[in-house]
Amino acid sequence: MQRASERRGAGGAGGGGSVGCGARGAAAALGLVILALSACSEGEGGYAGTTARVGKDTETLYINNGSEPEYLDPGKSNDSASSTLVQQMFEGLTTYGAGDLRPVQGVATHWEQSDDNRLFRFHLRPEARWSDGKPVTAHDFEYAWKRVLRPSTASLAATNLYVLKNGELFSLGKxxxxxxxxxxxxxxxxxxxxxxxxxxxxxxxVLARSPIQVDTAIAPLAALPEGSAAVTFAKGDAKGGAGDRLSFGAAGGGSAGGGAAGGDAAAGGAAPLGSAPGGGWQGAVVDIVRVGPPCKCNGAADRWFEIERGGARGFLPGCALVPPAGNGNPGKESAGGAPRSEAYAVVTPHxxxxxxxxxxxxxxxxxxxxxxxxxxxxxxxxEDDGAVGVRATDDLTLDVQLEQPTPYFTDLTSYVTLFPVRKDVIEAFEKRGEPELWFRPENIVVNGPYTLDEWKFRYEITMKRNPMYWNHDKLKIHRVVWLEVELYNATMNIYKAGDLDYLGDNTSLPAEHMDWLSTKRDFQRYPYLSIYWFEFNTKKPPVDDARVRWALNLAVDKRQIVEKVTRAGQMPATHYVPDYTGSGYDEAVAEDRKLGVDPFSSPDVSFNPERARAMLAEAGYEVVREGDGYRAKSFPALELLYNTSEGHKQIAVAVQDMWKRHLGISVTLRNEEWKVMLKNVRDGHYQVVRFGWIGEYNHPATWLGTLLSYSPQNRTGWADQEFDDLMRAAAATADPKESIRAFRKAEKRALDGMPKLPLYFYTKSTLVKPWVKGFKGNSRGLQLVKWLWNDPSWRDNPSNETASPELEFPTPGRLGAP
Incomplete structure (x- = not known):
């Protein structure tokens, strides 16, 4: 996920906090922290701060959440600041166990599945209740999952439910x-x-809709040329004077031709249709009069269409056509002035x-x-969601049919995207035109351990026990206080003063203090299923050229970044999937390295400034010596965007310096608040942006899925049909070992395109007070408060048992032979 600094991201930015040596007071200014520390004992007994918990009841837990959450809506939550909180308030069919986060009983008590892992039947516990007392039913899960996939919901996390039968087609509106x-x-x-x-x-x-709008200045072709089964379509650069280009061949290349904007030249040697002024129909709304043969355009499955404008006809591939402005309703007349017939859809039965x-x-x-x-x-x-593979057969039974065998599906059911929500609650606010008010404290209805009590914008969020939660009596934490402090040093000082029990899932330790902190007894570090990367906007020059992207990658000394900048034991990343990912990926890594064939350990993907300069020159930007450094001739302006955080700034400054020293390019840095940055990235207002990705499930698909051409998580604009095909083939491979091999092949294909520059794989370094019991470091960096408790007798009790026992699932029953 993206989790807040990442997609469940990593890191964040914040607002208020509290300081003091015992009583927790509101921080009028972060500067008060330093004054407060002068009266506090530090480093007691080898700990990083006070070990006196004064003026706080044992049933309250104080945690920093980092950033202001974007959505406390399970179906739309896509950043770590949001999902951390949602995990505490809602519960899925399964829930994460403490420590290893394996699926244990949540709303479901048992399930059956088919031998081919495509069919599941979950049985819900009858005592599960919403916070208003109404029963939690299988219908709530069906509604929630289909709501996530509904195009109108516009959930960035919808790809998590593409595993459902027809989930992808339905979500894409097709x-x-x-x-x-x-x-x-x-x-x-x-x-x-x-x-x-x-x-x-x-x-x-639905393959297309007529009428449709022409999105190119290239004139429609009078006839389909040889090689039309493979098409490459490139939009021109109006500022640079380059026109659109259309070429054909076995790989979409071959005999190339082009048309300058407004010109009349067509590609591939076919005579242009010269009926429109200047030969092109750019912007015209036209009718589709005939469906042509299938083709691949820029590697994606497509078709040719014969289009008509004012009595003239010609052919263009679907990739050169777009829905008309005004939501597909251009009016009663065609572009040529003739009366328009009703709108039609080009379809194929499913x-x-x-x-x-x-x-x-x-x-x-x-x-x-x-x-x-x-x-x-x-x-x-x-729109009809009846074809999506989830249904409630009664209040306590949920049937699921998957598109492909999905080994991580029951892991995924513990994740926020698959949590239930109530139709009557959400749609009441949608009808009022206030769809985001349903998750305010005064309105929210939850089914998890805790419910929202107060939300003080950019300062503090508090939760209290949900009195209707089925396991309410086993919760030893009755109240949770979440601070929203983005600054790492301030968070550390608040912790040292005793006003935080746990640093928080979304807070990192200041790199400059890592050496001495790592010697403390309350310091914990463990591998983290997350990556820190830069994402390129592949539609914006100069990073629209893969050679430029690779040059930028090879010019970054990632080992120096983790050893000199972040200093938290992170692993330099040459690819996208953490080496210690489960589902067999870690085993494939070990096997490839033993044989010496690991593509992600080769010198070709490692720090190499000389090769980086050569690739930049190959892209048209010769790198020449200038004094003691370099200069990339004619290299345009480049900007790196990051969300406000001292840690992100340090990394950005280091990379800015490396690109200047090794490539001779100047990079401008821009920082924005997390939510502002998200909007600018969604709108495409960036060239390079820092993000991170926390695995939503322990399988390589969670990282690689963000690069699918049709994924809403793919902000880069990079699209590669071969990669998409490899991902589909990997998902459809029943043998787990062969499937992982296929995913690694897809990862290599993605890395060749370099839409994202991998920097490092995370470790989680944090501080947790010794009285917090049930805390177990895990690879997701996630702590569910329901497992935690404060032990006032911690000095005499070395055990670390959870607040209540985890309820294991019985062995799944079988639904029959496939």
Whole structure:
């Protein structure tokens, strides 16, 4: 996840805090921390700060959360500041056990699954209740999961539920149903011949909609040229005078041609259709009159379409066409002034639907050859989530059908995206036009251990025990106080003063204090399933060139960063998936290194300034000697964006210096508050930005999935069909070992494109007071408060038992042979 400084990110920024040697007071200014420390004992008994817990009851826990959360909505939470809090207030079918975070009983008490790991049937505990006393039902889970996938929800975490049958198609808005029977016509006319009749409720995949808008100055082609099955389409640079280009061939290349903006040259040697002024139809809203053959455009599955404007016709691939402005409703007239017929959708029937029966043959498996493609009136298409593979068969039974065997699925059910929410609560606020007010303290309804009590913006969030939680009586922490202090030094000092029991999941220790802190008895460090990386906006020059991106990568001495800047035992990263990731990935790493064939340990991916300069020169930016340093000739302005944090600033400054020393390029640094930065990144207002990614589940797909061309987590603009295909093949491979091998092959393909510059794999370094029991460092860097408690007799009690026993799942039952 992105977790707050990352996607469940790492790090954050904050606001208020509290100081004192016993009584916890509000911090009017962080400068008061230093004054308070002068009256406090430090380093008692080898600890980093006071060991006197004065004026605080044992049922209250004080933690720093770092940043202001973006959403306390499980379905939309996508950053660490949010998900850390959501984890305490909601509960999934499974929940993370303490320490190793394996799935233990949450709302579900047991399940059955099919032998091929595609079908699951979960059974819910009847005593589970929402905080308003209503029962937690399987219908709440079904609603919540489908809500995440609904396009209108715009959840950045929707990809976590692409594992459901038809989840991806539905979330992308491509899977629709017919609200009444209709013929699949060969042309967008009521009198066109029909290939077949589609019944009411039939599901179809939408390939395009007519009318559609032309997104290129290249004139439509009068005929399809040789090699049209593979297309490369490149948008031009209006400022630089370069026009759009369309080329064909086995890899989308081959015989190339192009058209300057407004010109009439087409690609591939075909005669241009010169009916539009200047030869091109840039911006025109046109009708699709015929569906052409399939093709791949820039590596992605696509089709050719014959389009019409004012009586003139020609061909363009779908990648050169976009939905028209105004939500696809251009008016009653066509671009040529003629009356426009009703809008049509280009669709193909979709019969691969959930069966929830292991023995049943896959629906639609008897179909041979390519499915028919044709036109239906767009007005007949409706959103229908009935084809998504999750259903409540009764209040306490939830059936799930997956698209592919997914070995990490029951791990994923412990993650926030799959938590239940209440339809009546959320939709009441949506109807009022206030969709984000449902998770305010006065409105929120939760099903987890704690409920939201107070939310003081940019200062403090408090929670209290949920009186209706099924395991309420076993919770030893009754109240949780979450500070929102972004500054690492301030957080450390508040902890030393005794006003924090735990530094927090989203807080890092100041690098300059790491050496002496690591000797203290309350210091903990453990591997962390997370990566720190820079993301490139591959649509913005100069980082739109992979050679430039690779040069920037090779010019960064990552070992120096972890040893001299961060100093917390992090591992320099040459690739995207932490080497210690489970599901067999760590075993594949060890095997490859033993054989000497690990692609991510080779010299080709390591720090190499000389090779970096050569690659920059190959990209057109010759690096020349200038005095004692270098200068990259004609290299344009470059800006590195990071969210406000002293730690992120130190890394940014170090990388800025390395790029200047080794490549001779000047980089401007820009820092913004976390939520402001997120918006600017979503809007594409960046060239290079720092992010991190915390594994949502212990499998390489959680990191690699952020690079899929269709993932809402892919902010880079990088799209590679071969990578997408490799990821699909890896997910569909039933043998776990072979599947991991396929994922590593996909990772190598992604690294070749360098859409993200990997810096290091995290370790989690933190401070936790000795009286906090049940605390167990884990690779997700996540602590569920329900397992924790304060032990006033900690000096005499060395044990570290959790607040209550974890309820293990029985061995899953079987749903039958596939």
């Amino acid at each position: 899977l629709k149903a017919l609200r009444e029977a209709a013929p699949l016509r060969a042309a967008p006319r009521p009198d066109a011949p029909s290939a077949l009749d589609l019944p009411k409720g039939a599901f179809v995949v 019969t691969s639907l959930p069966t929830y029966e292991p023995a049943a043959p896959p629906s639609g498996s008897a179909a041979q050859g390519d499915p028919p493609v044709g036109f239906v009136p767009d007005a007949l298409l409706v």
